[in-house]
């Protein structure tokens with residue numbers, strides 16, 4: 044109730060399996076009187092982290108002006124963060140990893156957030172959760188609330204869609 048929710052959807056398949064679960068989470072969150080916003084990383088043309096460490100100077104900003112600043116600001120403000128990825132070679136997809144690398148200016152300023160992880164796979168998550176959890180562990184006092192994994196076509200999995208909707212509603 045009255046939480047600020049940000050959903051980071053990283054699949055290139057907008058409306059695909061993980062993105063469908065993201066939409067259900069957002070729908071539930073809004074119905075539960077929360078403020079929710081979803082970003083499809085596919086729609087934001089952003090570069091990789093250049094490891095210049097300029098973001099670690101007092102300015103604390105990335106010099107690359109490519110549309111990610113708004114997303115990072117929203118993450119800082121959020122109470123609830125959802126990371127969603129399709130599984131590629133038993134890992135998170137490259138787009139989500141590239142995004143995590145670009146979180147270097149803020150990763151250790153994220154504090155007291157609740158986290159949800161959404162994955163979609165043909166058969167299994169493999170080690171993908173480890174990498175995502177490792178990134179989350181760099182934030183302060185994180186709470187992992189739930190992991191939702193869809194194997195195959197999301198739109199036909201009504202029980203799972205309901206679970207994700209309810210998680211958004213109750214977040």
Ligand SMILES: Cc1cc2nc3c(=O)[nH]c(=O)nc-3n(C[C@H](O)[C@H](O)[C@H](O)COP(=O)(O)O)c2cc1C
Pocket residue numbers: 054055056059060061062128129130131132133134163164165166167168169195
């Ligand atoms: C490059 C690539 C690598 C993949 N590797 C895996 C894998 O290691 N394990 C798996 O279960 N599915 C794998 N898949 C299948 C996707 O995870 C699966 O189709 C998923 O539902 C796509 O999710 P999306 O609709 O959210 O993009 C791979 C797909 C692609 C394109």
